[in-house]
Amino acid sequence: MSMNKFEISNLDLFYGDFKALKNINLNITEGDITAFIGPSGCGKSTLLKSLNRMNDLVEGCRITGKVLLDGEDIYGSMDLNHLRKRVGMVFQKPNPFPMSIYDNVAYGPRTHGIRSKVKLDEIVEKALRDAAIWDEVKDRLKKNALGMSGGQQQRLCIARALAVQPEVLLMDEPTSALDPISTSRIEELAVELKKEYTIIMVTHNMQQAARISDKTAFFLLGEVVEYGDTEQIFSMPKDKRTEDYITGRFG
């Protein structure tokens, strides 16, 4: 039976006076890839960031409502470091640290107190394998990560996120800066990773959402207009605004 990984209820988010999210009610199923789509500024990235409290750093940001991770309120007493360990994030532009490939991946586990070389080697290899980049980098783990191609850097960032063994992976337009080959690698990787992780992805690429996601949520002006099975959303959307957006009539 499918379980809810996240349960979002009555969520409002303000940036100062601006209400960026309006009464969001959404359940994210465990083991699914969920796509957030919608025009720029509709709130999809804002919601994504709320799921591991990245908005806490934004000045004037205020949130009401509930976000439950496995039934536990992430805005309640949950430790922030613990939350970020469980809910990892990959950004639009690959952002490897200016250090070696190995150190990039080992960074998270080290901050969580793992010191054993053997243990770290093991974690780094598994994360790089899971991110489908091990074969390309295994002979140059000590090389600087900034020397890799964009597509490789993005997969390294995914490996870095996986190294702390999260349960959820948030991806904010992870392929928008990549060429088609790197894009299809990341997409295949996402489908592979959903066996072990719950993935939530913001994308502007309609075909990408249609190709790889199980569920799709369409956002407009801070609201979720329609949320359902991806196949239904892209073949028979219920709301005219969804239809108009995905068929390119506005947005």
Next chain:
Amino acid sequence: MRTRFDEQLEQLHVELITMGALCEEAITLALKSLFDRDRSLVPVVLEKDGEIDRKERDIEALCMRLLLQQQPVARDLRTISSALKMISDMERIGDQAADIVELTDQMHDKQLEMSSSLHIRSMSEEAVKMVIQSVDSFVKADLELAHSVIAYDDVVDNLFSKIRGEIIEQIATDGTNGEVYIDLLMIAKYLERVADHATNIAEWVEYSITGIHGEMDGE
């Protein structure tokens, strides 16, 4: 914002209407050649069938281009996928019109006249009506009309059974014309198929409008 895509969809719509009209003409003329004993219509129908085949290829190419260039979703995707299915049915209607005139071409007047003792004329009227209405339901995006075409298929099926019974009877009493009666049975069967294709077209019209395909609905 999507002017070009809308223009291409309009072009697809027009092409489908043209192809539908060709089918109506082909089947109507084929039956006219049978009932009016007018063999001059045979090459006309065969030419129409060729035209329908070319139209099918053109529309197919247009749909492929739209799929490739526009990567359609939602209603657009349903329109294009329905179009791809509908043209196969339309093309088959053209084939059946050609099959009918190929048979009538070989029969002499007296043999052609034998059809009048059977229910072939009323069956042909009903089948042609279904073709015309199925194309109309597409042109007007008329869901109700599409449904009535789908329901009407039973009428044609029943007429086919009736004609089959009549032919069995005729062969039993008039053994010398067995071959002609078999040909007339073939014509009745072609008409029954024409009605099936009209039904299919109506079902794709229904799908393109509602997203639900009649046949799948019952499962």
